[in-house]
Amino acid sequence: MxxxxxxxxxxxxxxxxxxxxxxxxxxxxxxxxxxxxxxxxxxxxxxxxxxxxxxxxxxxxxxxxxxxxxxxxxxxxxxxxxxxxxxxxxxxxxxxxxxxxxxxxxxxxxxxxxxxxxxxxxxxxxxxxxxxxxxxxxxxxxxxxxxxxxxxxxxxxxxxxxxxxxxxxxxxxxxxxxxxxDYPGFVANRILMPMINEAIFTLFEGVAGVHEIDTVMKLGMAHPMGPLQLADFIGLDVCLAIMNVLHDGFGNPKYAPCPLLVNMVMAGKKGVKSGEGFYDYANGPKDAKVAAKFRV
Structure with missing residues (x-):
């Protein structure tokens, strides 16, 4: 080729x-x-x-x-x-x-x-x-x-x-x-996206805030970036689309996207690409701050 x-x-x-x-x-x-x-x-x-x-x-x-x-x-x-x-x-x-x-x-x-x-x-x-x-x-x-x-x-x-x-x-x-x-999500996103979705549920249910959730995963699991910040970088609309593919493809309720994810995408809060998601990118991705809605 x-x-x-x-x-x-x-x-x-x-x-x-x-x-x-x-x-x-x-x-x-x-x-x-x-x-x-x-x-x-x-x-x-x-x-x-x-x-x-x-x-x-x-x-x-x-x-x-x-x-x-x-x-x-x-x-x-x-x-x-x-x-x-x-x-x-x-x-x-x-x-x-x-x-x-x-x-x-x-x-x-x-x-x-x-x-x-x-x-x-x-x-x-x-x-x-x-x-x-x-x-x-x-x-x-x-x-x-x-x-x-x-x-x-x-x-x-x-x-x-x-x-x-x-x-x-x-x-x-x-x-x-x-x-x-060829199965829904292949390997990478079949594992990654449910983890991100679960992190969003953890925020949605009030278990912890954005900074706290990401800090636990970075320091406790040695992830270079927390799952909520990673979702912002991927694009929340992309995360939602992949979760829908998993949910439709497997017909299993464990893959249902978190309602908070759905609402954020409908509101145009798609992460870095829109300037705001779980973090506010007004000063650029390197100086991201937790979005006002999610400060605790």
Whole structure:
């Protein structure tokens, strides 16, 4: 696989494009308009500058990485030469099904279609195409250029050849790919999201405050970030979407999202992306304060 296309230039998409380009792959970054693409590319530049300042890459590496990235607002032409397409659009089933239907029509017959979904069924996504054996999950972790894990998710029809190729290219990116099967939440979010949901229930039921809950998990369980702050960084809307996938997929009430999580998302309090969640980010993520509603 030599040519890569990435669908979506948001947090995950620009990180995936950055990583492939840094390792020498020509990448077409695709989004619906130039403004979104410019924001994505600006984030890549900022993250590359951070790498240069830390000495992990050189200025020449930065220039080569940016030279490997091109932009497109047209999916049909953007994916035409791709050997691997990674979809990193919003975690919405209908949107992903539409994207994969289009990708199946536009991409070359041998092209592998991968989704960066964090919870949606690869089997269901693959059913929107006529190449189920070529559809697979590549669940990168955020921030993509830094985090080593890639969950490689096999759908019901995913072939051994497709799986081997994606495991190989993930390793070529300096990642540690882990093969998992296609069940709701896969491994990472099947374990992580119920923990976050339980932390929200602990707050909702008045057991402790935001700072106290996060401190217990950081100091008692050696977590680098408390579950409520982590939820803010992931996005409370994303957490809710994943909990709904788990709840619907397993039909088990233990996966029901906490009412507080539901209300916060409905109120537009989505965490870092909206400026407020369990913490207030008025002064930026590094100077977050517990939101006034949750001070105890």
């Amino acid at each position: 030599k040519n890569i296309a990435v669908i979506g230039s948001g947090t995950m998409g620009n990180g995936i494009a950055h990583t492939f380009a840094q390792f020498g792959y020509p990448v077409v970054l695709i989004d619906i308009n130039e403004e979104a693409l410019d924001r994505g590319l600006a984030t890549i530049v900022k993250n590359l500058d951070r790498q240069v300042s830390k000495g992990t890459i050189t200025a020449e590496d930065k220039a080569n990485t940016l030279q490997n990235i091109s932009k497109s607002t047209l999916m049909r032409t953007g994916v035409a030469e791709a050997d691997l397409i990674v979809e990193a659009a919003t975690e919405n089933l209908d949107l992903k099904l539409k994207i994969f239907t289009d990708l199946d029509a536009y991409a070359k017959a041998g092209t592998i279609l991968a989704s960066n979904t964090s919870s949606i069924s690869i089997t269901q996504i693959a059913a929107a195409t006529n190449r189920g054996e070529k559809v697979i999950g590549m669940h990168f972790m955020n921030p993509v250029p830094v985090m080593k894990l890639v969950e490689v998710i096999r759908g019901y029809a995913t072939s051994d050849e497709t799986t081997a190729a994606v495991m190989e290219i993930s390793s070529a990116l300096g990642k540690s790919p882990v093969e998992v099967n």
